[in-house]
Amino acid sequence: MGVMLIAGQLLSLFAKVAVAAFLLKAYLHSGRRSPIYLAIAWLVSAVVVLMDTLDMETLVAVFYALFSAVLFYGSLLFLIEEGQVSLKRPWIWALPPIVGTIYSLLLGSGWESRVGVSYGISAFYVFLAGVTIASAEADFPTARRAGIALALFGLHEMDYPVLRDVQWFAPIGFALGAFLTVLSAYLMAKMVLSERFIGSKPAVEVKPGVRLLTRRDYERVVTHLKDYPVLAFLREPNTFPAWTGYMLTAVTGDMRIHPTNLARMSEIVSRYLREASAQDVTGVVVIDGVEFLVTYNGLQPVLKFLATLRDMALVNRALLLVFIEEGAWNPKELSMLKRIFAGE
Known part of the structure; x- marks a missing residue:
């Protein structure tokens, strides 16, 4: 012994x-x-x-x-x-x-x-x-x-x-x-x-800013970022291993978020951008399925949510990419949406 x-x-x-x-x-x-x-x-x-x-x-x-x-x-x-x-x-x-x-x-x-x-x-x-x-x-x-x-x-x-x-x-x-x-x-x-703890500086270079894009741009943009540590909220399951992807769905489960839980999404984005900034990496946030969010929350709450994300991205010198189906918006709604991303 x-x-x-x-x-x-x-x-x-x-x-x-x-x-x-x-x-x-x-x-x-x-x-x-x-x-x-x-x-x-x-x-x-x-x-x-x-x-x-x-x-x-x-x-x-x-x-x-x-x-x-x-x-x-x-x-x-x-x-x-x-x-x-x-x-x-x-x-x-x-x-x-x-x-x-x-x-x-x-x-x-x-x-x-x-x-x-x-x-x-x-x-x-x-x-x-x-x-x-x-x-x-x-x-x-x-x-x-x-x-x-x-x-x-x-x-x-x-x-x-x-x-x-x-x-x-x-x-x-x-x-x-x-x-x-x-x-x-x-x-x-x-x-x-x-x-996940240390982080790594990706090879892909991105420029900070906020972008409102259409679904036609989606494949081109995400393919460029497929190896980048992106935080994404998607309507479909995430297919890129380098991404941290949450699926927007009413079905509960891991890495899934109910579309009405905008506060939780804001919290996740805030934490991700702080960590990226601390590691001297340009954070990239992708939002796909804005129309789905509007269906569950109404237009004004979603516009406020996107304005909050825009401010977070600008403060943390990150890149916010929001994809929309342009034909799903009437001219007045589309104008309000574009004003948010124009910083007005």
Whole structure:
């Protein structure tokens, strides 16, 4: 068991340092803030392994609390960057493990009250960090898998204060902990090294602006952009792997949006343009099926929606391409539509 323990600790230490290195690489490439905090968290977790090897239980509790707090903070930053939540001071939500550990160490007497309570709170926040990351959008499956693995790791860690003295469970708990550590580190490295997280500068050059085009132009324009990371809202399923395409339909499902949910579409566009701008890439948004949106929402709400997208594109120096069936509009409606794209 002693040899297994040492081997497991070395494997865990290597996995944590390795994922921290990948996170730092992702930070340098993406410009996001979340990878730097997640990297710090995993490095602190490596220190936990060293403190545990030296049998310094108090320092194990302190560094484990710091690990869970920074990890949870990094996971909140990840969701903020993804545009899924909006928090003014996310660091406040990461304080409970640190506060709980200080309280336990100052006022506790035995192991259970001094270290056990602290360890349990910290492990719970590791679980919460995993749940937070796992709540990523459906089009980011690597993040979901990394979050699930991290949540399982946190759940397993929560049983340590209760089962640490159960001898028959020790080898099982040790093996399971080592496996979940390596799995979490591996999946998080895949998450932050994915093109969805880092982004890539496309070879195709595009000029920012807003364009109102007819369906006759559709094939020519989209063929030019088929390898570009376009965000598209389409009436037909997306056929370009490089695109993030949402289908406008009343039928529910992944990568589908109900035509009445204009607010959700605006939110997705806003997040995409922020990410593209942060990566120094010209965002491109394609809207096809405006007539379908008018059928469900009426003319004025759709015109306001398109005006909002135009403003987003101009502010973020992006390209907005809107395709219409010109014959489906009467002269007055078409005039109002053209004024939006003329900036009047």
